[in-house]
Amino acid sequence: MSELTLAKPRTPRRPAARRNNFELHSWLFMRISGMALVVLVLGHLFIMNILDGGVHRINFGFVAGRWASPFWQFWDLTMLWLAQIHGGNGLRTVINDYARKDATRFWLKVLLYVSMVLIIALGTYVIFTFDPNITD
Amino acid sequence: MTATAEVSTGSRGNQPPVPDGAITVTVKIRRFNSEFDDEPRWDSFEIPALPSDRVLNLLHYVKWYLDGTLTFRRSCAHGICGSDAMRINGVNRLACKVLLKDLLASGGKPTTITIEPIKGLPVHKDLLVDMEPFFEAFKAVKPYLITYGNEPTRERVQSIADRERFDDTTKCILCAACTTSCPVYWTEGSYFGPAAIVNAHRFIFDSRDEGAEERLDILNDIDGVWRCRTTFNCTDACPRGIQVTKAIQEVKRALLFKRV
Numbered sequence: 001m002s003e004l005t006l007a008k009p010r011t012p013r014r015p016a017a018r019r020n021n022f023e024l025h026s027w028l029f030m031r032i033s034g035m036a037l038v039v040l041v042l043g044h045l046f047i048m049n050i051l052d053g054g055v056h057r058i059n060f061g062f063v064a065g066r067w068a069s070p071f072w073q074f075w076d077l078t079m080l081w082l083a084q085i086h087g088g089n090g091l092r093t094v095i096n097d098y099a100r101k102d103a104t105r106f107w108l109k110v111l112l113y114v115s116m117v118l119i120i121a122l123g124t125y126v127i128f129t130f131d132p133n134i135t136d
Numbered sequence: 137m138t139a140t141a142e143v144s145t146g147s148r149g150n151q152p153p154v155p156d157g158a159i160t161v162t163v164k165i166r167r168f169n170s171e172f173d174d175e176p177r178w179d180s181f182e183i184p185a186l187p188s189d190r191v192l193n194l195l196h197y198v199k200w201y202l203d204g205t206l207t208f209r210r211s212c213a214h215g216i217c218g219s220d221a222m223r224i225n226g227v228n229r230l231a232c233k234v235l236l237k238d239l240l241a242s243g244g245k246p247t248t249i250t251i252e253p254i255k256g257l258p259v260h261k262d263l264l265v266d267m268e269p270f271f272e273a274f275k276a277v278k279p280y281l282i283t284y285g286n287e288p289t290r291e292r293v294q295s296i297a298d299r300e301r302f303d304d305t306t307k308c309i310l311c312a313a314c315t316t317s318c319p320v321y322w323t324e325g326s327y328f329g330p331a332a333i334v335n336a337h338r339f340i341f342d343s344r345d346e347g348a349e350e351r352l353d354i355l356n357d358i359d360g361v362w363r364c365r366t367t368f369n370c371t372d373a374c375p376r377g378i379q380v381t382k383a384i385q386e387v388k389r390a391l392l393f394k395r396v
Contacts, residue, residue, distance in 0.1 A: 019353060023362035024391055096358070098323050 026089050033086040040079040064132035073127055080123040088116040147204035158184040159247070161236065163194050165206065166252040168259050176259070179203070180248075187237035191224055191249065195231060195263075208263035215375055218311030222263050223252040228313040228373040254316035256325065270312045273328045277336035277354055282347025298343040305338040305383050307376040314370035314380050320363050327363045328355065330370035330380045337383040340396060348396050352387070361387045 049055050066072040091112050099105035160182050168176040183197050192213055199206045210220040213232045220231040225239060231251075241247045257265040308331060315321050315329035336355055340348045355361045361384055370380035390396050 019357075021356065023358050023360070024356060027362045027388070028392065093363075096324070097320055097363075100323075 026092075030086060030089060033082045037079070037082055037086060040075065040082065044075070044079060064130070067127065067130050068132065077124065077127050080127070081120060084116050084120050084123075088112060145203055146199060146201035148200035151201040154184040155186060158186055159240070160184050161194070161240075162246065162248040163198065164248055164250045165195075165198070165262070166250075167206075167262050168253075169205075169261050170259075185236055187235070187240065189236045190232055191229075191234045191236065191239070191251070192220060192231040194236070194249070195251070206263075207261040216309065218309035218375075221254055221311040221313040221316070221375070223250075223254060225250055228254055228317040230311060230313065230375040233375050254312055256316045256318075256322045257312070267312060269325055270315055270329070270331065271310075273315075273332040274310065274335055277328065277332045277351055278347060279332075279335040279339060281339065281342075281345055282350065283344070284346050292344040294343055301343070302338050302341040304378050305334045305341075307378050308334050308338070309376060310335075311375060313373040313375060314378075317369040317373035319367060319369065320365060324359075324363075326359045328359055328361075330364075330384060333361060333364075333384050333387055334378060334380055337387055340387065340390065348390075352391055352396075355387055356391050361391065364388075 048058065067076075092109065095105055095108045095112065099108055163181045163183055165179050165181070166176050167173075167179050181198050181202050183194050183202075185194055185197070190213075192210055195206065195208055195210075199208075208220065208222070208231075210232065211217040212219070215230055215233045218230070221228060222231055223229075224231065224234055236249075239247060239249050251263065253259050253263045253265050257267065257269060259265050310331060312331060314334070315331045318327070318330055320327050321329045333355060336351045339345045340351050364381070364384045366381055366385070368381050370384075371378075371382070374380050
């Protein structure tokens with residue numbers, strides 16, 4: 001009689017506990033950044049799309065005028081970072097939930113982290129080095 | 137009608153007389169036999185039943201009088217042992233606690249009841265699933281009293297309020313209805329699942345127990361409580377009415393504020 005050597009289907013591949021608070025902190029971050037983003041994003045949308053003629057007044061000069069103020073620089077920078085990390089962390093949990101293979105999970109996460117870093121870096125660079133007197 | 141058609145293939149011989157007031161309902165059962173089938177298939181049976189019958193009675197009728205090969209678990213048949221959790225019309229229920237009258241189509245239209253095995257666990261045969269991964273998660277949270285120091289000479293006394301604190305989660309019968317209704321568990325079997333967290337909660341909030349820290353540590357990991365998306369499927373599925381999602385939230389809160 002031959003022994004059945006097949007792996008049990010859906011045997012949990014539960015890794016050893018990491019014994020740290022990373023998941024707790026990321027869960028907490030999602031709640032706090034979510035609340036901050038409600039104000040930041042809705043405020044941004046209101047200013048950009050509704051106030052004073054809305055989207056039609058937006059041009060190079062408008063953006064230059066806004067970013068002359070450190071307040072709006074800070075607003076946009078916070079929004080960029082929080083939205084990127086909030087959305088990225090959300091996608092990380094989606095990947096953890098739904099990727100079946102370790103390799104798929106790994107590469108999807110690499111793609112996610114690379115895109116997060118690129119967008120955060122590019123956005124931050126633009127906000128800080130924006131030149132209102134640019135001439136072509 | 138040929139003679140063979142009248143011969144029952146069930147395990148108890150001929151069909152019993154149809155009782156007064158019986159209605160014929162269609163029961164659609166998801167069948168799978170790992171020895172012969174590559175894919176699950178649906179079998180339909182026409183069954184005369186009373187509105188006061190339970191879904192388990194319909195399954196018995198199929199097994200006893202129509203098709204003896206139908207395989208399912210059941211033991212006490214009164215909602216205590218937790219053997220017969222299954223997906224009835226798309227939701228997890230105990231077959232012995234669902235009455236036919238609650239499933240009847242409105243306006244006297246013909247009724248079809250679909251019955252599937254609980255999702256997320258490997259199917260052995262028909263409605264019978266391998267419960268081992270489920271019990272593995274249950275065992276992993278140390279669901280037993282942990283104490284240190286000398287044994288007291290008398291019983292471990294507990295106030296009524298302290299006992300009340302975890303009363304809800306003592307009701308669990310380990311039927312797996314909650315865990316297998318969880319969308320996170322369907323796609324990622326390494327998640328502990330609601331039932332394991334409920335049973336951890338039962339000891340974490342027990343004033344006599346001293347292992348809360350160990351259990352909270354286990355549930356603080358990636359496969360622990362932070363995986364819960366609060367979809368409330370578990371609370372809806374629990375045949376004992378345990379507020380499962382609330383219990384999970386209480387464990388999260390205990391972790392967040394380092395306070396039990």
